[in-house]
Amino acid sequence: MSKKISLSYHEKNGQIFRLARSNAIYLFLLLFFVAACFASPHFRSVSNITTLLSQSSIIGILAIGQTIVLITGGFDLSHGSFLALVSVLIAIVIPTSIFGAFLAAMVSLLVLGFVNGFFVNKGISPFIVTLGMQGIARTLALWLANSKSISFKADISVFAYGSLFGIPYCVIIWVILMAVFAFILNKTVPGRHIYAIGGNSESARLSGVNVEAVRYFAYCISAFCSFAAGVIYVSKLGVGMPDKAVGYEMDSIACAIIGGTSLFGGVGKLSGTLAGVLIYGIITNIQNLMGVSAYWQDVIKGLIILVAVYFNLVSNRRQRGA
Amino acid sequence: MVEMRSEKLNARNLFSQYRLFMILLLMAAILSVATKGVFLHKDNIINLFTQNAMLGIIAIGQFLVILTGGIDLSVGSVMMMTSVFYVRFQGLGAVACATLAILLGTAFGVMNALLITKVKINPFITTLATMAVAEGLGNIFVDGHTIFNIQPSFLAIGRVKIASVSIYVFFWIAIAVIMALILRYTSFGIKLYSTGGNASVAYLSGIKTNRVISAAYIISGLLCGVVGVLYTAKLCVGDPTIAGTYNTDSITAVVIGGTSMAGGEGKLFNIVLGVLILGMLSNFMNTMGVPSALHVGVKGCILIATVLFNIYEKKKSK
């Protein structure tokens, strides 16, 4: 009897630790946040927090797509170019019709996402496919825009700057997408299949999962997220810029990995990614607020990324150990 | 590697062995027709090699890393950092400073190696972070400035030519040959390929896999250091913005060279070809006046195409 009790107690104890560990990245976020609050009084102001959130929304939305692709054991290096392409497409079509512009952008992005999926299904390493696509999409953007940036009259700045009850629309969009895709990942068949093929695509195939279809699905989601992020991007700038948004894919990947997504697939949570994005956002924001010299910002960013990842790593290792 | 000997027995393998070489010849043919023979002109060939020597050397380091199943995103940035480091501290005298610069590059290699093998952080994220660090340090060294006043004595080295071929090319060839010999005639070669092919097997067979992997990253860092110094000599400038495309281009070249991202498969000779193919491509596009906007796209297509071809080849040879 007494044995039993002590056992259950032990169990509970273990659970508490496990809880702490499985949410290690939030612990880090919290700590980081508090530290930032002490580091600069401007940081804790409500306005700055809202700014921080709306600034993070673009990367945040990209990171959603990135996480999903990473979970399938894939990769998406085309985000940056996709963003540029969306901005250009919208800028070109918007004079004729705003709705048409969004539709055009979305459709063509989904097509490109599908192409990514196609080649990955052909057995090429996703890294290569999307690296290639990065170049191709960039070229498309430059070619469509004839290498110039395209400004347009229509005012769609509401997406980036407008707000509802003080909450910026871009943040709202971000939250909605988070919710939707979190639901898809955890509660729906295709969602679980995404984890399945990430864990072991052959087994999934033999279990009758349509692996190829799932891959298409994942890369299209990623492309769709690029579209959504692109809308906010272009509405933020009010210009179609074919040559900008370089290297955003690296940011989205970094965020996902900081959030505990594995590069080998099968493992990852959108909630973790969210934490990753916020940490990432705070890094730049706080450094700007503290007036850290531009040159040092890179160095420190690099270091903090390493620390954050290591932090997650250790906690997970121990979790497995326990 | 040892494999080579056997594959010669088999005609298809013979083809797939020298496939890239044939692609290269094909491109050369097209180019020389398109440019009305200008391409085949001695100067142009030389200049093709000179232009790509730097990338060529970096790609060798990248190749070793990818062979272990890893990836090094920091090559370009480390190269830049060492370059500006040299310019910043050239006061110490060419030799001393060059040595220090190369050591700095190596140090970054060591840092990557430790983070990956000891701390066990994934290579991608590790090198992504060290890339940022190198970028930052590079700018700090020179305060973001491009520095021009470089000791002429040093620049003279950069001007040295042997049979009207500038020395960078010889550096490239030398390093490539040495590395090829190492891979072919030393146990390190087998260890590297095996570790890349299946680390757990290698480990259980008594190979110090961590050392092997570390070696790859350290060599990569070292080569970046070397290139950094050469680069300074070549362009007579310490410029903190040159990291540019080297990071991805080196990977692209290695992959076009038929190396598998999973590690364990690939041949150094083909990497040299990969670099040349990439070089010919931009050489072609510039001479043919292909609008700059299209360059990246074309590169992307070629990249995917070659890998598709490789996969197709593998399927056939099975």
Place this chain on the structure above:
Amino acid sequence: MSKGSGDSRYVVQMYGITKEFEGIKALDDVDSLLGPGQVNCLCGENGAGKSTLIKILSGAYQCDGGEIYLNGEQVRISNPKMAKNLGIIPIYQELDLIDCLSIAENIFLGNERKKNAFVIDKERGIREAEKMMADIGCEMDVRKNLGELSVAQKQMVAIAKALSTQSKVLILDEPSDVLTGKELKILFEVIRKIKEKGVGIIYISHRLEEVFEIGDVITILRDGKFIGAAPVKDMTRKQLIQKMVGREVDEDVKPQHADPGKPVALEAAGITRGKVLSDVSFLLRSGEILGVAGLIGAGRTELARAIIGADRIDKGTIKVFGREVKVSSPTKACQYGIGYIPEDRKMDGLVLIQTVSNNILLTVLNQVSRLGFLKEKLMRDTVDHCINQLRIKCSGPNQLAKYLSGGNQQKIVVSKWLATGAKILILDEPTRGVDVGAKAEIYNIIRDFAKQGHAIMLISSEMSEILSMSDRIMVMSEGTITKTFDSNQVSQEELLEYALPKSLKTEV
């Protein structure tokens, strides 16, 4: 030209099945019949085409020729999903389960329990999964991640999964490979249950005793050709083996006794590691074969890894030929002359994408090189010697390891350690997934080592193998040694008795 015709008395009829891979006939005009409630055992050496045949039946491959009838109607099975819908459920050798998903999710992967077309009904899934696991006699929390389970438990999940769909035909490919006594019993229970439901079962195993225990009909293949089919009762073990191998194989073996005078090669004392190994001590003499029996997860592999320094140990000392040594890594083990032939060949044994030669040389690189420079001739000689010594069938030292048969791959792994001149060899499941012919060869090789005075530690889940090979047998359970026997004074039952965890004793 239709050979047979639909006959509803059979669940499955396969006629003239033919399959080529790049010109090599993997299957050549093979027939097979399966009645309802029947267990049809597919027998044949590795490469005989067993796996190919069932992969065709389950839609993983398409056959180039031949017809398949299901309950008398001809069917074309173009993909796994279709096979599932037809009620043909395979459980492959490499379990088609996914570690990062929960047990319930694994069971219903591919046909999830849904609220509607899109949304999963978690609760219902869990409820049904629990019931299914209970049905096949192992209750566990189905919310657990599969990754946390033992191989045997996974096997059970795989079976539950197979039963989750309305199955007409159940295909079991080497299910017993990872199972030991108790689980095997359960498995056979389950199979008998399924038979009663009129489900046809195709059963593949290298362990002939199982064939005779559970099988109704035997279908024998050799080199992709159909050799014959017969009811189990009309066939003796010897005949079967003869048909499979196409020649006489002398299977019965007599343990030879190492005299206790021989020097102690390996002495482990109080080896302890976390929860998996507690205070393990034993002696291993030169020229002796020490069998290590036990159920999956008893800590046998863990012990081996601890000895060769692949995993760090918390406590305990290891003496090699009387000298106490600190084995901190396999590299060290290699230097002290301890060789380890791991359990999982493809994962830990071979670099599949590498040449035979490089695989063999992996352990002796330092011997065949000076200052890191390879001595070509010495290399070639070493490799040739190994290939000849173990009669490894390969096109040459530069063939890629992945193109070799299971048996030959295993031989490479063994020769890798022979080359080092290791005095102590630890073999972990050396005959798993190896066919009868090669098995006998490997047994002989092992005995030869012993004769040459090597000390051998043989880990195996096949009680018969342990009994026939070992001089002494030590039984492990829950990370400790429960008993050590002299092999000629112990029975399977005794071994099992000691192998079972205390917690389970009551059940048996």
Place this chain on the structure above:
Amino acid sequence: MKKLISVLLAGVLALSLAGCGSESQPAGSEASSGSAGAAQSGSSDKKLIAFSQGDNGNSWRVTCTDDLKATAEARGYEFVWVDAGADPSKQLSDIQDLLSRKPSILIVDPVQTDALTPCVDMATKANVPLITIDRAVGAKVGTGTYVANIVQDFVEVGRQAGQYTVDYLTKKYGKPQGKVLEISGTVGSSPSIDESNGIREVLSKYPDIKIVASQSGDYARATARTVMDDFLNKYPKGSVDFLISYNDEMSLGAMQAMEDAGRTDLFGAIVSKDGMRDALGEVVKGRIYACVQCTPYFGKTTFDLADKILKGESYESTVNIPFTDFDMTKNKAATEEYYQKLMKDNLAY
């Protein structure tokens, strides 16, 4: 758990490093550490001037930044600056961050004209006077708190370059004719576009002058060098007359290519832009025909304006910084003198 804590500490360490990092860094240390101090005390007697640099990625921009910083500190302002690394989206974010520090004046060097337009609203909302330098933003000066714009007219620069081209060729052939190579700036960047418009505006008047090849040199020395290598192979000696290069970096790269290829025929037939010291040296040596200077030294003009604004005096809302031409034909003396000055003070521009 211990390990976790250790890592937590590491995290804090990394952050605090962010603080001290800025001190251990010579440039800007004063400003940032000062700002940190200001953060704690919440009040600082110095007026804060915030500067958002669009792209500190080339020495011209760096010189510009340094000049602003030096001038600001000389005049007793607290100066903080941020680099957007050529990413307009990041620059807008940077500006938001800077504004939340409530500077007295915000100076912006936009990555791109239209894209940065929103920063006017931001400044207005925060009620901080906004000055743009080097390029304008899409809004009219005077809207909200967008008080002033200090620029150079790259179209005009282009016209000048075009004019030089015409002069040279006319001198060479007696009448305006000939084949011209062009190495342009970063694809899609507004200065590159403006300049090329300016050039074509002029050359369009002379049908016999043809731009036979144009490639982007990315405003970078290495790229330009590669491009030139290929040009030289395609156009053997005598088949081209003139090279228009969009900045000095690229001109110097191109000249290295010529030197290494032994193709000195184009020396002295180059028009360049910026007025970098080394380039001026080449002008003086006569190897570059002409160089249109656009100065990175905005400091004086900008802060004269800033002082006025803060004192509430009247001021010009649009200032065009004049550019000087360096060549050995019209402005020999001026050129040589300026070059000597640069050598003496060891300045890049």
